[in-house]
Amino acid sequence: xxxxxxxxxxAAPTLDAPRTGNWDGGNEPFKASYGKLMMWxxxxxxxxxxxxxxxxxxxxxxxxxxxxxxxxAFHFSTKWWPIPDHVFNAFPGMGHANVPLGFVALMTMxxxxxxxxxxxxxxxxxxxxxxxxxxxxxxxxLFGAIFLSSQAWEWGHFIRGHEEGTLMADGTVFHxxxxxxxxxxxxxxxxxxFFITGFHGTHVFSxxxxxxxxxxxxxxGTFEKRGHYEMVEKIGLYWHFVDLVWVFVFTFFYLV
Amino acid sequence: MSSPAATDHATLNGEIAKPNTSWIWRxxxxxxxxxxxxxxxxxxxxxxxxxxxxxSILIGLTILKAFFIVGxxxxxxxxxxxxxxMILVPSTLLIWLLVALVTEGSFIGxxxxxxxx
Numbered sequence: 404x405x406x407x408x409x410x411x412x413x414a415a416p417t418l419d420a421p422r423t424g425n426w427d428g429g430n431e432p433f434k435a436s437y438g439k440l441m442m443w444x445x446x447x448x449x450x451x452x453x454x455x456x457x458x459x460x461x462x463x464x465x466x467x468x469x470x471x472x473x474x475x476a477f478h479f480s481t482k483w484w485p486i487p488d489h490v491f492n493a494f495p496g497m498g499h500a501n502v503p504l505g506f507v508a509l510m511t512m513x514x515x516x517x518x519x520x521x522x523x524x525x526x527x528x529x530x531x532x533x534x535x536x537x538x539x540x541x542x543x544x545l546f547g548a549i550f551l552s553s554q555a556w557e558w559g560h561f562i563r564g565h566e567e568g569t570l571m572a573d574g575t576v577f578h579x580x581x582x583x584x585x586x587x588x589x590x591x592x593x594x595x596x597f598f599i600t601g602f603h604g605t606h607v608f609s610x611x612x613x614x615x616x617x618x619x620x621x622x623x624g625t626f627e628k629r630g631h632y633e634m635v636e637k638i639g640l641y642w643h644f645v646d647l648v649w650v651f652v653f654t655f656f657y658l659v
Numbered sequence: 660m661s662s663p664a665a666t667d668h669a670t671l672n673g674e675i676a677k678p679n680t681s682w683i684w685r686x687x688x689x690x691x692x693x694x695x696x697x698x699x700x701x702x703x704x705x706x707x708x709x710x711x712x713x714x715s716i717l718i719g720l721t722i723l724k725a726f727f728i729v730g731x732x733x734x735x736x737x738x739x740x741x742x743x744x745m746i747l748v749p750s751t752l753l754i755w756l757l758v759a760l761v762t763e764g765s766f767i768g769x770x771x772x773x774x775x776x
Contacts, residue, residue, distance in 0.1 A: 433739050435738065443742065443745070447750070458753070459760075461757055462760040471707065472707070488702075511694060519684070519686075526680060532676075535678070639733075640733055643728055647725055650725060651721060658697060659713075659714050659717055
């Protein structure tokens with residue numbers, strides 16, 4: 404060490420050729436383009452947002468008491484967390500018929516199907532088939548819009564409430580829900596419903612906007628001129644993520 | 660599932676290739692079937708008597724559905740190992756958060772219920 408008189412590293416290996424390892428630069432270690440990689444990282448961060456929402460739901464639900472009687476004896480009370488099939492049991496156009504979770508099952512199917520049409524659009528993009536991309540994008544936009552309208556109906560029903568209502572602590576009968584009071588159970592039940600399904604609905608809405616833009620760009624031939632339909636793929640990733648979140652919301656909010 | 664990579668063939672001599680969609684429909688039917696099973700279990704097992712079993716099955720099936728959506732539809736199964744781990748490792752930390760806070764919630768509930776008794 405004492406003999407080192409120059410600033411030249413003495414033991415540095417001399418390279419005969421540039422390094423070509425996976426992480427030595429000059430290539431794509433993940434074999435994914437910049438845009439796709441950033442979409443994945445954005446989705447990961449979005450997964451944390453939804454994960455935090457669902458964790459909050461789990462924590463608050465466990466903080467409240469469970470209804471321990473027979474299912475047939477269940478009634479709404481602020482003392483315990485409501486059983487979801489008693490809250491979400493209405494179907495559009497069927498009046499007061501009891502269809503537990505029927506509508507939400509339909510909504511789930513619609514969203515899964517929209518995911519399928521989205522993959523079909525991506526697949527058509529790989530083949531540079533402009534007409535097919537347009538067709539499947541339109542189907543996806545349609546199913547996304549149907550899902551949003553269904554959610555609007557679901558919210559409307561949740562806010563207006565069931566006909567019988569619930570006798571509250573102050574002696575009045577309350578119907579439906581708002582952020583401060585609701586007929587179904589603890590205040591936070593309705594709050595979490597609005598926040599979680601609302602945050603998800605916002606994502607679906609953004610997705611539909613992106614898809615509409617993507618359809619216009621496809622029609623104008625933007626991607627055809629660019630030589631690839633990667634934008635459809637990136638928006639597809641986002642759309643599947645929204646579907647994925649709904650799968651978890653469906654389980655934790657409606658089934659469990 | 661057949662490899663979606665097979666769909667990656669681009670245009671040959673200006674002609675548009677035939678669609679390769681059978682794997683997409685297969686994944687779709689798997690997802691529908693799992694959802695149907697979830698629905699059946701929700702009503703077949705009464706929450707009052709089988710709470711733990713019912714919830715475990717439902718959460719297990721949800722993760723299975725997530726596996727198909729992320730793996731096939733989002734194509735993660737066919738990406739490089741580095742990308743797969745980059746997504747999976749941080750996501751699994753969410754399970755820790757969930758378990759920790761659900762436990763915390765039960766504790767707060769218990770404590771508050773017995774605070775004045």
